[in-house]
Amino acid sequence: MSRAFARPPYPTTKSFVPAACHMPLPGQAPWYPPVMVGADTLAAKLENIDYRAQALDLMNKLTPDEYTTYLKDFYAHGQRQYGADWRYADIVTVLLCLSEVLQPRTYLEIGVRRGRSACAVARKSPYVAMFLFDMWMANYAGMENPGPDFVKNELKKIGHKGPASFTDGDSHKTIPAFFTKNADAYLDIITVDGDHSEAGAAQDLCDVLPRLAIGGAVVFDDISHPAHPELNGVWKALVENDDRFSTFSYREAGYGVGFAIRKY
Ligand SMILES: C[S@@+](CC[C@H](N)C(=O)[O-])C[C@H]1O[C@@H](n2cnc3c(N)ncnc32)[C@H](O)[C@@H]1O
Structure with missing residues (x-):
């Protein structure tokens, strides 16, 4: 059974992701909140554009390992069997889509391993x-x-x-230290894919969420991983059920992935 998690405090910020926001012209009143795009629009893009083919192309450029070799066969089989109706998503397809739309200036990732997810962001936002x-x-x-x-x-x-x-060490120490040192830092996209324990993943999310820019995206991996069933409850409690985010959660196949856009 999943525990209740206390949400972190969110300081007011004026950090916005330009590609996600509308700013009124000088003299105009800001009738709406600035964020123009959210999870529904991005989910439609994820559905309509073949990010799986792009993910395959990306993985073919990277050094293969046992997992990516398996994944390529999995993609090919799903595509053969279900064609354009296949709704499969994972951390790579999601990051390709988010990076294309949001054109992030900054990206923070907890849990890098061989750099596959970081490379998906770099592919769409080289600078x-x-x-x-x-x-x-x-x-x-x-x-x-x-x-x-x-x-x-x-x-x-x-x-x-x-x-x-690159910061080497336990995220439960290195992330708080990073934000203490960079007191004004807000990030355009953040991925949390490090410590997969319930308490550890919740702490990572609580440490980074308040530093997500308005209009920015947080990505949380493995929300339907059979070996980590608690991660789904962590994602729901800290992000999916919080009105400040619009969210997309994919649990149908693979290990699942969630992303959310910060509205305010
Ligand atoms: C699932 S892998 C990341 C995969 C990568 N995001 C990708 O999609 O290719 C998890 C990584 O998190 C790291 N990790 C686990 N616990 C951590 C912690 N407490 N602090 C920092 N890194 C951690 C592991 O060393 C591992 O490289």
């Missing part, structure tokens, strides 16, 4: 400034976890041209 956090746990999910130099090289292959900073 994005990346803040990447991992403790590079050895033998993660039974596969090697080679660390920052490997990821830097993967980002280079994809054509990332912006800065990338």
Whole structure:
């Protein structure tokens, strides 16, 4: 059974994602809140554009591992069997879509591993400034976890041209330290895909959510992962049921993924 989680306080911010917002002309009153796009519009895009083909193309450019080799066959089978009706989504298709629409200037990720999700963002926003956090746990999910130099090289292959900073260590220490040091930092897209324990994932979300820019997106992976059933409750309590976000949650196949756009 999932626990109740206390939502973090959200300080008022004037940080907006330009591609997601309408700003009134000088002299005009701001009748509406500025955010023009949310999860429904983005879900339609996710449905209408073949981000799976784009994800496949991306993975073909990256160094393969056991998981991506399996995933490519999974994509091909689903596409063959269900064609354009197939609604499959995952962290890569979602990040390709969000990055295309939001054109993020900044991206923070907890849980980088081999850089696949970070590369999806870089693919669509080559100049994005990346803040990447991992403790590079050895033998993660039974596969090697080679660390920052490997990821830097993967980002280079994809054509990332912006800065990338790597912070090594436990996110429960490194993320609070990062926001203490960067007291005015707000991010355009944030991915939480590190600690998969219930308390750990909830803490990561609580640490980053207040620093999401208005109109920005948070992505949370594995909300229907059979080995981590608690993550769905964490996502629901801290994001899906919070009116400040419009949300998309995919649980049909694979390990599931959620994303949310911050409205205010
Ligand atoms: C699921 S993988 C990330 C996959 C990546 N986002 C992708 O889509 O390719 C999770 C990563 O989180 C890292 N991790 C787990 N617990 C962590 C913690 N407390 N602090 C920092 N990193 C952590 C692991 O080392 C691992 O590399």
